[in-house]
Amino acid sequence: xxxxxxxxxxxxxxxxxxxxxxxxxxxxxxxxxxxxxxxxxxxxxxxxxxxxxxxxxxxxxxxxxxxxxxxxxxxxxxxxxxxxxxxxxxxxxxxxxxxxxxxxxxxxxxxxxxxxxxxxxxxxxxxxxxxxxxxxxxxxxxxxxxxxxxxxxxxxxxxxxxxxxxxxxxxxxxxxxxxxxxxxxxxxxxxxxxxxxxxxxxxxxxxxxxxxxxxxxxxxxxxxxxxxxxxxxxxxxxxxxxxxxxxxxxxxxxxxxxxxxxxxxxxxxxxxxxxxxxxxxxxxxxxxxxxxxxxxxxxxxxxxxxxxxxxxxxxxxxxxxxxxxxxxxxxxxxxxxxxxxxxxxxxxxxx
Numbered sequence: 001x002x003x004x005x006x007x008x009x010x011x012x013x014x015x016x017x018x019x020x021x022x023x024x025x026x027x028x029x030x031x032x033x034x035x036x037x038x039x040x041x042x043x044x045x046x047x048x049x050x051x052x053x054x055x056x057x058x059x060x061x062x063x064x065x066x067x068x069x070x071x072x073x074x075x076x077x078x079x080x081x082x083x084x085x086x087x088x089x090x091x092x093x094x095x096x097x098x099x100x101x102x103x104x105x106x107x108x109x110x111x112x113x114x115x116x117x118x119x120x121x122x123x124x125x126x127x128x129x130x131x132x133x134x135x136x137x138x139x140x141x142x143x144x145x146x147x148x149x150x151x152x153x154x155x156x157x158x159x160x161x162x163x164x165x166x167x168x169x170x171x172x173x174x175x176x177x178x179x180x181x182x183x184x185x186x187x188x189x190x191x192x193x194x195x196x197x198x199x200x201x202x203x204x205x206x207x208x209x210x211x212x213x214x215x216x217x218x219x220x221x222x223x224x225x226x227x228x229x230x231x232x233x234x235x236x237x238x239x240x241x242x243x244x245x246x247x248x249x250x251x252x253x254x255x256x257x258x259x260x261x262x263x264x265x266x267x268x269x270x271x272x273x274x275x276x277x278x279x280x281x282x283x284x285x286x287x288x289x290x291x292x293x294x295x296x297x298x299x300x301x302x303x304x305x306x307x308x309x310x311x312x313x314x315x316x317x318x319x320x321x322x323x324x325x326x327x328x329x330x331x332x333x334x335x336x337x338x339x340x341x342x343x344x345x346x347x348x349x350x351x
Contacts, residue, residue, distance in 0.1 A: 056070045098242075102176065105138050149235055186220060197231065324346065
């Protein structure tokens with residue numbers, strides 16, 4: 001960033017601030033804002049937005065300019081500086097592609113390429129930061145089930161099962177990445193077992209600094225359910241559903257969409273009973289009555305099926321993040337949900 005550009009930026013910021021402050025104050029604050037933002041941005045500050053907001057609060061108190069007005073000017077400065085900073089201010093959308101949507105669980109290592117490519121095109125409707133998570137379907141579940149990975153480390157035979165399950169998930173992830181890239185989305189794989197600390201099957205923490213930067217740059221991180229080392233069990237399965245909830249809370253997601261192969265949550269498995277009722281809204285209080293009637297998953301599923309998905313999403317409801325389960329197997333349903341249409345499936349919310 002050249003000195004002449006900074007001077008021009010300070011001049012612009014001074015003009016923006018004169019509407020809410022005296023000229024002398026506007027000049028001082030403009031210079032402080034521009035220099036602080038330059039240092040943070042050029043230094044690659046990992047907690048940039050928090051750093052920025054704390055600084056704006058101090059300036060607000062010292063110079064008697066509202067935080068809202070300072071925030072608006074800071075946003076203009078950021079947009080002039082580097083394009084990716086605008087993305088850093090946006091809350092990402094998180095989309096889960098269920099394993100039953102992108103694979104055929106009745107077979108083994110059977111990917112639905114046409115469905116996957118369609119879904120990749122629909123994901124292009126996202127206007128802003130996007131995180132994609134996908135399930136294991138016919139790739140991860142059968143092997144993990146055979147070697148009982150979910151039960152933790154019991155014998156040395158499971159070590160090969162662990163390795164084979166991870167390899168299978170990498171293969172499926174490659175199909176997903178290729179479909180997204182083919183649709184024009186700059187997707188990159190994030191391996192959960194390499195960046196997650198898990199204990200007793202639950203995430204303790206994840207290294208998210210690279211993922212934050214990918215989102216700021218406009219790159220689409222793609223992660224997936226995976227086998228992971230477990231501090232207490234030795235090994236366990238980290239489901240895509242748990243990943244969705246963890247990432248949504250840590251990244252401050254705007255919304256979560258789970259793409260399933262059914263229209264939402266029903267009073268019983270709609271694949272077995274055609275007249276079952278679709279439940280439009282689920283809350284923590286209503287869930288107790290619903291959970292008893294939900295059917296089991298079709299085909300091998302070591303992560304709990306629909307009931308487990310809802311239980312994970314109810315954790316999100318406590319954080320005020322909206323989630324909806326929609327039928328991604330139907331053309332354009334996922335796209336409509338991404339564009340903001342509500343009521344397409346089952347909404348999981350507080351209440």
